[in-house]
Amino acid sequence: xxxxxxxxxxxxxxxxxxxxxxxxxxxxxxxxxxxxxxxxxxxxxxxxxxxxxxxxxxxxxxxxxxxxxxxxxxxxxxxxxxxxxxxxxxxxxxxxxxxxxxxxxxxxxxxxxxxxxxx
Numbered sequence: 001x002x003x004x005x006x007x008x009x010x011x012x013x014x015x016x017x018x019x020x021x022x023x024x025x026x027x028x029x030x031x032x033x034x035x036x037x038x039x040x041x042x043x044x045x046x047x048x049x050x051x052x053x054x055x056x057x058x059x060x061x062x063x064x065x066x067x068x069x070x071x072x073x074x075x076x077x078x079x080x081x082x083x084x085x086x087x088x089x090x091x092x093x094x095x096x097x098x099x100x101x102x103x104x105x106x107x108x109x110x111x112x113x114x115x116x117x118x119x
Contacts, residue, residue: 018049019042022045022049024045025041025042025045028041028045029041029042
């Protein structure tokens, strides 16, 4: 999870760098009337420069081998899931044998009590 927050923080930093390096964008954002207008301005600029930003994000992901790290995370999650599943099955199996034993002895006791009552 630290990697994901690092990635999001870095992309946020890249976005800030994009805003700071684009003088026209900064000027338009300063003159925006409200947050909605600022979002539209930013969206318009990103649409125009989106390909460049996407290439930079892709380069960053490749540089830090994020695909392989995500694959490792999936393998870890699958392994942890399988381990937990096995443990739960063992626990349930052990408890079910105990339940069967208790039920059998309770049944025997009930039969004995009924026989006593009948006599």
